[in-house]
Amino acid sequence: MPRISLSIMRERALSWFLVPIAAVLSSSTGTNAAKAKVVDDGTVIQNVTIISPERSAPLAHAVVVVRNGRIAEVGTDLVAGAHAKQFDGRGGFLIPGLIDSHVHVGNMGPLNDDEIEKHPDLLDVYRAQLPRSFLAFGFTTLVDLNLREETLDWFNATRIHPNLCHCGRGVHVVGGYGAQHPPKDAASATAANIVYEPDQAKDWPSNLDPKDYMPARAVDRVANAGAICLKVFVEPGFGGAAHWPVPQPATLAALRAEASRRGLLLVVHANALESW
Known part of the structure; x- marks a missing residue:
């Protein structure tokens, strides 16, 4: 009987050991594939x-x-x-799609009014690209905190765009941030979503009926625009750079109560320490 070397015996033993394992692995792979x-x-x-x-x-x-x-x-x-x-x-x-909870889609970014007037085609290109840029960076939902009247129409008309939620037009007081110039008529006051502030009665435009600008009416305008939130500006002047009137606590409380009743989240622009 011929002699078998130790190395040959090791090779045969290894093959006897590996072949069953290979068969089991093959069977397991077949089973997983069948379950797909x-x-x-x-x-x-x-x-x-x-x-x-x-x-x-x-x-x-x-x-x-x-x-x-x-x-x-x-x-x-x-x-x-x-x-x-x-x-x-x-x-x-x-x-998951990201949410940018503070945007101002209607702001024209690098374009100013003069440039838009000279090159209106630039505005068209900008508006066509803006929704795609948000999507390119993973943002599928936006919340515009101070919606401009025409924004929804052009934004939603683009072929592909994020979901655009909003707070409607932010609430301002006459002479305050965002409404430094008194509205000349009812249309201007409504566009700025002015709220009547009793402390400003002497400065209130005589051609506007205060009843039309009570806190409940300001909230109505926002809710009727399809908003999910209500934004109020409490900005006295960016650290002393200006000195603007702000809504008083009673007005803020009334806005909060009405927003809550209408199911709207209250968002307050309050950069200054005194606003808190």
Whole structure:
């Protein structure tokens, strides 16, 4: 009987040990593959890393299924079918849409009135790009805290844009921040959402009926615009740079009570220490 070297015996023993393991692994892989669920509709984002606040750690190699604009399924055992719209997320990260809770979409940024008058096409280009820029940085919801009248129309008319929530037009007092010049007529007062302040009775425009500018009416204007919040400006002058009147505690209390009754969140612009 021929002699078998120790090295040959080791090789054979190793092969006898590894072959069953390979068979088990192969069987296990086949079982996992059989369990994979085929998703044959909607939009399927494959092989992406999910980072989300409800998870203690990123979920790698994940599959996300979107149906009717909403996330329907998330897992690592999903496979896109032939009829699903597929995106390869390899090397990318998927996060929940961010919310920017303080924007002024109607402000024209780098464009001033003179430039807009000379080059109106620049305004069109700016407005077309702005919603896409928010989306490019992950912001899918915005809250405009001092909405301009025309903003919703042009913003929502863009082909793709974030959800735009707002506080309507911020509430001002005559002569205060944002309303330094007394309104010349009812249309101007409504556009600035002026609220009547009893302490300013002697300076109140004679052509405006105070009853139309009580706190409840200011809140009405905001609620009727479809707002989710009410913003009030309490700005005495940015550290002494100016000296403006501000809403008095009784007026603020009335605005707060009415906002609460209408289901609106109260937001106060109060930069100065004395405003607190």
